[in-house]
Amino acid sequence: MAAKPDLLMIGSVTDRMMARLTADFTVHALSDQPDQAQFLADHGAALTAVLTNGHDGLRPDLMAALPNLKIVSSYGVGYDAIDANAAAERGIIVTHTPNVLNDEVANTALLLWFAVSRSLVPNDAYVRAGRWENEGSTPLTHSVQGRTVGIVGLGRIGQAIADRLGVFDSTVVYHSRSDKKVSYRYYADLAEMAADSDVLICITPGGAATKHLISEQVIDALGPDGILVNVSRGSVVDETAMVKALKEGRLGGAGLDVFEQEPKVPAELFTMDNVVLQPHVGSATHETRQAMGDLTCDNLSQWLKDGTTVTPVPECNDL
Numbered sequence: 001m002a003a004k005p006d007l008l009m010i011g012s013v014t015d016r017m018m019a020r021l022t023a024d025f026t027v028h029a030l031s032d033q034p035d036q037a038q039f040l041a042d043h044g045a046a047l048t049a050v051l052t053n054g055h056d057g058l059r060p061d062l063m064a065a066l067p068n069l070k071i072v073s074s075y076g077v078g079y080d081a082i083d084a085n086a087a088a089e090r091g092i093i094v095t096h097t098p099n100v101l102n103d104e105v106a107n108t109a110l111l112l113w114f115a116v117s118r119s120l121v122p123n124d125a126y127v128r129a130g131r132w133e134n135e136g137s138t139p140l141t142h143s144v145q146g147r148t149v150g151i152v153g154l155g156r157i158g159q160a161i162a163d164r165l166g167v168f169d170s171t172v173v174y175h176s177r178s179d180k181k182v183s184y185r186y187y188a189d190l191a192e193m194a195a196d197s198d199v200l201i202c203i204t205p206g207g208a209a210t211k212h213l214i215s216e217q218v219i220d221a222l223g224p225d226g227i228l229v230n231v232s233r234g235s236v237v238d239e240t241a242m243v244k245a246l247k248e249g250r251l252g253g254a255g256l257d258v259f260e261q262e263p264k265v266p267a268e269l270f271t272m273d274n275v276v277l278q279p280h281v282g283s284a285t286h287e288t289r290q291a292m293g294d295l296t297c298d299n300l301s302q303w304l305k306d307g308t309t310v311t312p313v314p315e316c317n318d319l
Contacts, residue, residue: 005304006043008066010052013075016290020297024304025049040065049073049300054096055280057081063092071303075296077101077157078233080207084315093316095299095309098156100291101283106160108282109201109231112255115276116227117142117199122273145169150197152190152213153204153232154180161201173197176204190214194221199229206233216241219251227253231282234259243268246275257282 007025021027028047033039044065052058054076060083063069072082072094084094115121118141126138146169151158154174162172162184172184175193179186187193190213194200200222204210214228214237222228228251230237239260245251246269253274259265262280269275283289299309312319 005048006046007049007051007300008047008062010050010058010062011056011075013051014289014293017293017297020301021051024301049303051075051296051300052082054078054081058083060086063087071095071300071309073296073299073303073309075292078206079313080205080233080235084313088315088319091319093303093309093319094313095296095311095316096313097292097295098311100295101288102157102160104285104288105157105203105231105282106164108257108278109157109161109203109229109255110164112229112231112257112276112278113199113201113227114144116229116253116255116274117144119273121276147171147198148173148196149199149201150174150187150193151184152176152200152202152236154182154184155203155205157231158201158203161203191218191221194218194226195223197222197226199227202228202230202232202236204232204236206235211235212238212241214238214242216245219245222251224249225252227255229255231257234262239266246272 004024004026007021007027009027009029013021028043030036045067047066048068048070050058050069050072052072052074054074058072063086069092072087072092074082074094074096077096077098079094079096082094087094119138123138126132148171149165151161151172151174154162154176158174165172173187173193173196174184175187175190202214204213216238219241228242242251242254243266246254255276257278258280265277269277283292295311299311303309
């Protein structure tokens with residue numbers, strides 16, 4: 001029997017994924033190696049496949065230590081922690097898990113907006129503390145109906161968000177790298193769109209090209225009645241400027257699933273009633289994570305079978 005190909009696993013996987021991986025590969029968990037440099041020196045040439053995730057990615061030094069690497073299968077839709085261009089130049093296929101998490105992340109974006117707008121978390125705490133009975137009703141909140149919602153990044157998930165907004169009589173506008181020729185109004189100037197929006201939802205890819213795209217200027221344009229929702233990458237928002245604007249009342253509120261230095265979160269946000277915080281769980285349901293895990297393994301299985309993959313990243317489409 002031919003030896004199984006060697007796979008480097010970065011991060012953890014589910015039991016379901018591990019069963020599939022071990023059926024096809026000899027799996028080496030990077031976290032199990034007390035001396036990673038020595039392990040790579042000894043075994044790097046044998047490793048032809050990597051399984052990783054959107055957070056850990058594949059560091060340039062690790063990629064360089066794998067001279068015979070052929071495929072990187074990433075669990076997650078975002079892959080800014082992997083240099084896909086460098087991989088493509090070496091003929092390495094990088095894959096990710098688009099589409100299977102569109103609905104869940106879109107739902108999370110709306111959940112965060114609604115929770116901020118209707119003061120869901122402070123009201124829950126008010127009731128739990130027994131204050132309703134003794135102090136009466138809490139202050140009025142703001143409706144989510146009939147608002148102008150600016151979507152930053154009208155990709156697959158951005159479109160899924162837009163599809164849901166008709167139920168709420170929303171006016172949908174968007175900003176992206178180019179005009180997608182859809183029915184929604186396109187803004188080339190992000191600050192101009194923010195000024196015209198009640199809510200700004202970020203669902204654009206991370207990476208150097210979008211770092212601090214939501215700048216102090218954009219935040220100020222959104223203004224003291226505006227709500228910022230980020231379900232993309234923490235790097236997209238100038239976090240220092242956002243916290244300062246929230247403290248000074250120049251930004252109305254924020255619903256945040258991601259942060260610049262996660263899992264570290266600015267402590268100033270913890271005491272703000274107009275902010276809802278989540279630990280990067282936009283797609284974290286049993287159903288969606290299983291679908292993501294299956295697709296991560298499907299990409300590896302198909303590559304073993306015939307050298308192709310199900311969902312390569314755009315940079316690797318021609319490989």
